[in-house]
Amino acid sequence: QKEVEQNSGPLSVPEGAIASLNCTYSDRGSQSFFWYRQYSGKSPELIMSIYSNGDKEDGRFTAQLNKASQYVSLLIRDSQPSDSATYLCAISDRGSTLGRLYFGRGTQLTVWP
């Protein structure tokens, strides 16, 4: 079983602050990494994907990957109350074309005005 660990929440930040969400994984051969956002009562939606070491930016979101440390993070700049949700980290199966993802249990983020 592949382990995906996320920093335990809940995480609470003020509006305008940077929210930092962290994830570590056990399988060194994992190839693809994803962040999903899940609002209460809704299904997860993909917000970021990253495949190479380094940073990937998309608007207010930055994903960071360090394969040597088996660590992936998500930074949310200028956090808004609408960012309040649970964030799920997911990694791909090693070398698999079947597309199974392994999910962390999620970190709940609250952004207060």
Add this chain to the structure above:
Amino acid sequence: DVKVTQSSRYLVKRTGEKVFLECVQDMDHENMFWYRQDPGLGLRLIYFSYDVKMKEKGDIPEGYSVSREKKERFSLILESASTNQTSMYLCASSTTGQIYGYTFGSGTRLTVV
């Protein structure tokens, strides 16, 4: 837009009933997945399929079966519903190669009474 459609948003069934949850995707994805999500336990994979008439057990297949007669449709069957199967059920699909992550359906909240 990729659409993954789950037939019911909310279902209430009685203990012992046979329950069918339907999932249809319109993007010609090869892979389809059924998860259940429970508070504190995260997403747990029940079954997945990588081709028509093919199925693979996930981490918690007991009490469930699946059917994939057509590429676009993946059904989850609860053979004899029990109260411990009360949960949110999420269907997802993905393309082979897994560089785009999953697309999730909107979920079915099943209550077994």
